Amino acid sequence: EPEVTQTPSHQVTQMGQEVILRCVPISNHLYFYWYRQILGQKVEFLVSFYNNEISEKSEIFDDQFSVERPDGSNFTLKIRSTKLEDSAMYFCASSLLLGQETQYFGPGTRLLVL
Amino acid sequence: RKEVEQDPGPFNVPEGATVAFNCTYSNSASQSFFWYRQDCRKEPKLLMSVYSSGNEDGRFTAQLNRASQYISLLIRDSKLSDSATYLCVVPSEAGTALIFGKGTTLSVSS
Numbered sequence: 001e002p003e004v005t006q007t008p009s010h011q012v013t014q015m016g017q018e019v020i021l022r023c024v025p026i027s028n029h030l031y032f033y034w035y036r037q038i039l040g041q042k043v044e045f046l047v048s049f050y051n052n053e054i055s056e057k058s059e060i061f062d063d064q065f066s067v068e069r070p071d072g073s074n075f076t077l078k079i080r081s082t083k084l085e086d087s088a089m090y091f092c093a094s095s096l097l098l099g100q101e102t103q104y105f106g107p108g109t110r111l112l113v114l
Numbered sequence: 115r116k117e118v119e120q121d122p123g124p125f126n127v128p129e130g131a132t133v134a135f136n137c138t139y140s141n142s143a144s145q146s147f148f149w150y151r152q153d154c155r156k157e158p159k160l161l162m163s164v165y166s167s168g169n170e171d172g173r174f175t176a177q178l179n180r181a182s183q184y185i186s187l188l189i190r191d192s193k194l195s196d197s198a199t200y201l202c203v204v205p206s207e208a209g210t211a212l213i214f215g216k217g218t219t220l221s222v223s224s
Contacts, residue, residue, distance in 0.1 A: 031210070033210075033212075035212075041216075042214050042215065042216045042217065043152075043201065043212075044214070045206065045211035045212060045213065048210040048211055050210075055208075055210045056206065056208045056210040056211055058211070089155070091157055091158070093212075098209070098210055101146075102148065102160055102163055105157040105158050105159070106157060107156070107157050108156075108157050110155075
């Protein structure tokens with residue numbers, strides 16, 4: 001069964017450093033998403049992406065965040081200058097269609113900012 | 115009203131029990147609804163989609179009441195492996211994002 005993959009599984013970084021989280025969505029999917037989950041809290045939407053453009057973003061997704069699809073398979077989330085409060089599990093998801101459609105989640109990258 | 119509200123739990127039930135979770139949502143325009151399951155420190159995994167009044171898949175039944183903006187999930191004959199957090203999920207008003215509830219934790223014991 002096709003699945004979303006993410007690398008790395010864990011990342012530890014120093015406050016103020018840049019991190020790039022990587023995702024390979026399901027191959028025929030067209031829509032891509034990032035979510036985060038702070039430990040003990042709910043899953044929160046960050047951004048959706050289609051046709052090399054951001055479709056929707058939340059208030060969390062400020063200027064410190066950016067997304068990119070650098071080639072035909074990868075989808076990345078960059079955090080320019082990490083803060084302690086960026087420590088969370090970051091999930092990538094993809095879906096075949098847009099709108100009210102099932103999204104499939106990757107296993108996540110656990111980011112710890114020290 | 116918050117976008118998605120769920121019973122916080124935890125629900126502690128014996129094997130074989132029937133348990134029901136409730137969820138209310140604020141976006142009256144939503145046409146689809148989802149129940150995801152999340153195991154500890156893992157990704158959410160789709161359990162059921164609900165596009166009309168309800169959906170049934172084996173031991174799991176989801177009911178939708180649009181007038182009350184209310185969704186429920188019923189689990190019959192609970193198994194130990196059903197122990198997890200169940201997430202009620204609704205699309206955003208713009209339609210591209212999924213909005214998650216805080217989840218209801220279920221613990222099934224032998």
